[in-house]
Amino acid sequence: MKNTKILMIIMVPLFACLLYACANTNSMYKAHPSEVQGLPDCTECHTDNWAALNHKAVGFYEKHRYYAEQQKFACSVCHEESFCADCHAHKEEIKPSDKYKDSPERALPHRGDYLNQHKIDGRIDPVSCAKCHGRTNNERCKECHR
Amino acid sequence: MKSHHTRKLRCALPFALRMVGGIAAVCSLLAGAPAITHAASLSGESDTIFRMGLSTSEKRNLYPAYEYLRLSLTDIDDKGAVSFYFGGWGRVDLADRSTDKYADGDLQYGYLSYRGKQNNLLINLGRQFVTEGVAAERFDGVYLRNDFAAGFGGALFAGAAVETEPNFKGESFVYGGRITHSMPKYYSIGLSAVKTDNSNGTSREVEGVDLWLHPLKQIEAVGRSSYNSTTSGWMEHAYTITYAPLDSLRINADLSNINYKDYFFHMTTSALSLTNGILNPNEKVLALGGSIAYTPIKSLTIAADYKNYDYEISRNATKYGGKATFSLPASFVAGFAIHRMDGQQDRLRYSEYRAFASKKIDKLDLTADFFDVNYDKSINGIKNTYSISGAASYRLTENFKISANVDYSKNPNFDNEVKGFVKITYAFNMKSGAEKGAKSEKY
Numbered sequence: 001m002k003n004t005k006i007l008m009i010i011m012v013p014l015f016a017c018l019l020y021a022c023a024n025t026n027s028m029y030k031a032h033p034s035e036v037q038g039l040p041d042c043t044e045c046h047t048d049n050w051a052a053l054n055h056k057a058v059g060f061y062e063k064h065r066y067y068a069e070q071q072k073f074a075c076s077v078c079h080e081e082s083f084c085a086d087c088h089a090h091k092e093e094i095k096p097s098d099k100y101k102d103s104p105e106r107a108l109p110h111r112g113d114y115l116n117q118h119k120i121d122g123r124i125d126p127v128s129c130a131k132c133h134g135r136t137n138n139e140r141c142k143e144c145h146r
Numbered sequence: 147m148k149s150h151h152t153r154k155l156r157c158a159l160p161f162a163l164r165m166v167g168g169i170a171a172v173c174s175l176l177a178g179a180p181a182i183t184h185a186a187s188l189s190g191e192s193d194t195i196f197r198m199g200l201s202t203s204e205k206r207n208l209y210p211a212y213e214y215l216r217l218s219l220t221d222i223d224d225k226g227a228v229s230f231y232f233g234g235w236g237r238v239d240l241a242d243r244s245t246d247k248y249a250d251g252d253l254q255y256g257y258l259s260y261r262g263k264q265n266n267l268l269i270n271l272g273r274q275f276v277t278e279g280v281a282a283e284r285f286d287g288v289y290l291r292n293d294f295a296a297g298f299g300g301a302l303f304a305g306a307a308v309e310t311e312p313n314f315k316g317e318s319f320v321y322g323g324r325i326t327h328s329m330p331k332y333y334s335i336g337l338s339a340v341k342t343d344n345s346n347g348t349s350r351e352v353e354g355v356d357l358w359l360h361p362l363k364q365i366e367a368v369g370r371s372s373y374n375s376t377t378s379g380w381m382e383h384a385y386t387i388t389y390a391p392l393d394s395l396r397i398n399a400d401l402s403n404i405n406y407k408d409y410f411f412h413m414t415t416s417a418l419s420l421t422n423g424i425l426n427p428n429e430k431v432l433a434l435g436g437s438i439a440y441t442p443i444k445s446l447t448i449a450a451d452y453k454n455y456d457y458e459i460s461r462n463a464t465k466y467g468g469k470a471t472f473s474l475p476a477s478f479v480a481g482f483a484i485h486r487m488d489g490q491q492d493r494l495r496y497s498e499y500r501a502f503a504s505k506k507i508d509k510l511d512l513t514a515d516f517f518d519v520n521y522d523k524s525i526n527g528i529k530n531t532y533s534i535s536g537a538a539s540y541r542l543t544e545n546f547k548i549s550a551n552v553d554y555s556k557n558p559n560f561d562n563e564v565k566g567f568v569k570i571t572y573a574f575n576m577k578s579g580a581e582k583g584a585k586s587e588k589y
Contacts, residue, residue, distance in 0.1 A: 006353055006375060010339045011302075011323060023293040027266045030220075037476060043393070049330055049358075052366050052388075058439035058449040059398040063386055066368040068277045070326070070334055070358055073266055073291070081255050082191075082216045082233045084275055090284055090308050091252040093237065094195070094212070098567060101537040101551040102513050104502035105471065105479045111500070112517035112533045113557035116525065120493055122417070124455060124463055125433075126425060127382070127404050130418050135309045135316055136284060138415035142312035145417035145424075 032078045039105060040078075050074070061107035065131070089137045185226060189575040190217040196240075198566035209241040227263070232256045255284075265293045276303050278324040279338025280354035280372045284308040285320050299326040307342060313416040317342035317350065334358040350412060351375040357385075364390050379408035394441045402433040430458040447471050463489030467498070479504050495522040511549075513537040526558035533557070539569075547571045 039055040046053075053067060053074070054060065068075055068084075075084075086096050087109065097108040109132075110118075122129050133141065193214040200207060216233040220226075236251035257272030270289040276282075278291075278301045287305015294300065302323040309316035322340035336356045342349050354372040359365075369385030386400040407427040410420050420427040435453030442448070452466040467485030472478075480503040487496050497520045504513040518532040532555070539549030553565040 007339050007341060007351070010325060010337055010353070013325060023265050023295055023299075025265060025293060027261065027263055030226075030261060039473075047363070049360050051363075052360060056447070057388075057396055058437050058447065058451070059386065059388065059396075059400075062400070063368055065277075065282075066356070066358065066370065066386070069279055069282070069370065070336060070356055070368075072277050073268065080216065080218065081231055081275065085233055085254040088275060088282070088284075089252070089254060091250070091310060093210075093250075094197070098553075098565075099195075099569075101515070101535055101567070102504065102511050102539050102549055104504050104513055104515050105473065105481065111515075112519065113531050113555050113559070113563075116531060116558045117519065120487075120496075123460075123491075124465075124487075124489070124494065126406075126418060127402075127409060130410065130413065131282070133415060134410070134413045134418055135307075137310060138413075138417065139310050139312050141415045141417040145313070145415060 028073060029077055036078055087132055089132070091139060092137050093140070185221045185224065186219065187221055187576060188217065188219050189573075190215065191571065191573045194570045194572075196566075196568045200560070200563065200565075206242065208239055210237050210239045212237045225263070227261050229259045229261070230257070231259065262292075266299070267292045273308060276301075278303065278322070279336050279356050279370070280352045281320075281322050281324070281338060281340040283320050283322075283340065287320075297327050297329055299328070300324065309414055311414045313419070314412070314414045315344070315346055316414045317344045317412075319343040328358075332359070332361055349376065352381065374408040374411055377408045377411055379405055381405060381408040381411075396439045397436070398438075399436045400434070402431075404431050404433075406430065426459055428459060432456045445473055461490030461494075463487060463491075463494045477506050492523040493521075493525070496520060509541040511537075511539045511541075513551075528556070528558045531555070531557040545573050545575075 041056045042054045043051045086092075086099065095108075095110045095114065097111045100106060100108060118129075191214075193212070195212040195214065197210050197212070198207070212235055214233075214235045216231075218229065218231050220229040222228040222230065233254040234252060234256070235254070237249065239248040242248060253273055255273050255275060257270045257274045259271075260269040261267070268289070268291045271287075273284070273286050274289060275284045276289050281303070283303070285303070285305035285307050287303065289301070289303040291301035292299065300323065302321075304321035305319070307317040307320045320340065320342045322338065324336050324338035326334060326336040328334035334357070337353075338356065339351070339353045341351045352372055352374055354370055356370040357368065359367040366388045367385065369383070371383045372381040373379070374381045380403075382402070382404050384400075384402040386398060388396060388398050390396045406420065406425055406429040410418055410425055410427075413419055416422055416424075418425065433453060433455050435451065437449055437451035439447055439449040448468070448470045450466075450468040452464070454462070454464045456462050465485060465487045467483065469481060469483035471481035473480075482501040483499070485498045487494055487498070489495055499518040499520075500516065502513070502515040504511065513536070515535045515537075516532070517534075518530065520530050521528075523529075533553055534555075535551055535553040537549065537551035539547055541547045548568075548570050550566070550568045553563075553567075555563040555565075557563065
């Protein structure tokens with residue numbers, strides 16, 4: 001009952017806002033106005049909050065989930081849906097670091113011998129496993145974890 | 147809707163035929179799509195992949211062939227608001243057909259999208275991946291978002307959950323939403339909730355608050371707190387602060403606090419289950435870390451990082467190290483990294499090294515990558531494991547590229563492991579009226 005109340009507290013104002021008014025602002029571009037190649041340094045052009053999305057900045061890989069949770073709309077200006085699906089998949093049999101061997105600068109998970117290393121990473125930080133393998137993309141786990 | 151449920155294939159051949167038939171049907175539909183309107187555009191990419199390697203569980207050679215296909219049909223209507231997106235893959239093993247696993251496939255996403263010219267209105271219908279605050283869900287259903295007056299915004303979604311269920315039954319229905327308020331120059335704050343229904347009584351209900359603060363140009367803070375209402379406990383507090391006193395200097399500090407009992411509630415794989423002894427449900431971890439990065443010239447970045455894991459039950463560990471990357475846009479990139487894991491358990495004491503370089507010579511790309519881990523105490527009699535990979539790709543035309551790579555590895559599981567990989571990529575972009583877009587992606 002308490003849980004339902006919490007959900008209602010969030011949902012009711014949302015619908016009230018929907019009924020009340022819209023912002024009447026122009027939507028974001030569907031595609032980035034200028035072509036972007038490789039890892040972009042957003043600070044080269046942006047001086048506003050979008051400068052924080054500088055993909056070359058150390059820590060961007062660790063922080064990208066926050067931006068996606070809050071601003072996926074902005075991610076889609078440059079990225080196709082398939083970009084997310086390479087890692088955050090329903091079912092996927094090829095490691096992202098295998099699929100894109102020709103992009104060594106990208107922070108792709110599971111480089112090297114991961115069959116052995118996953119036992120160590122899983123012990124240190126199982127949360128990082130669960131983001132892609134908790135409820136999806138975990139069929140291969142069953143080969144050993146029966 | 148049961149289509150997302152993982153099932154054993156009773157007969158792989160009909161399944162493969164269904165995959166091929168489905169893809170062909172979508173291709174046929176989309177091939178005729180430009181006739182819908184003069185402004186419509188069809189773009190896509192096909193990756194045909196051949197792999198050679200050893201099955202880790204059955205110790206036999208596998209030669210699987212994959213077809214990854216992604217298609218985007220945009221500007222279907224005259225106003226350019228309606229689009230359709232599709233992504234999926236199919237696989238068949240070319241050598242071994244002795245088991246019912248020799249063929250498989252997946253619809254990754256497939257949805258119709260309406261994008262309004264005002265208020266960032268977005269309506270998606272179909273299979274999609276939604277990330278809104280505490281929700282990171284793939285489902286077959288509907289998603290709606292819109293900006294409202296006075297800086298408010300909101301999103302709602304509902305649909306049949308798309309989950310794999312190797313050990314435990316997943317969730318059948320998922321729904322939720324997020325309300326935001328933002329002043330783009332200073333902050334964005336969101337309240338979100340996600341709830342699932344399941345016939346076996348393991349429903350999940352999570353609420354959370356997320357923040358993105360940037361009060362000054364030099365300072366940014368992002369993070370999230372998530373509460374599990376089903377277990378009545380905080381799952382996670384995770385926040386990162388970045389301070390950039392100079393354009394060439396960035397300092398990060400991050401904090402993460404996880405309660406296993408609340409975070410790992412009802413996973414569908416036994417590998418991350420709280421019920422079989424792999425993870426202790428009473429475990430809690432506080433991870434504190436930081437990094438500092440210096441960019442003396444535009445093409446060079448030098449960084450050092452540190453992270454300490456403080457467990458309530460297990461013994462603690464610290465990882466620290468540094469890395470350097472040198473890159474010249476579209477022609478050369480090279481880097482190396484050294485890290486040390488100092489844990490209080492034997493397995494958590496090792497040093498890790500990586501070096502890589504990639505060079506573009508006209509239409510040819512060459513890449514070399516070396517990864518080495520040196521354990522303080524041997525595993526299966528091996529103290530040092532390493533893998534070396536070499537990759538080459540050649541762009542035959544603007545749309546057509548072929549690439550190949552070979553991996554050699556020595557590790558505790560294999561004395562000599564060799565894996566091969568060939569990828570043929572064909573990208574196309576048929577615009578009949580719209581201006582060329584800028585979604586370059588990785589190809």
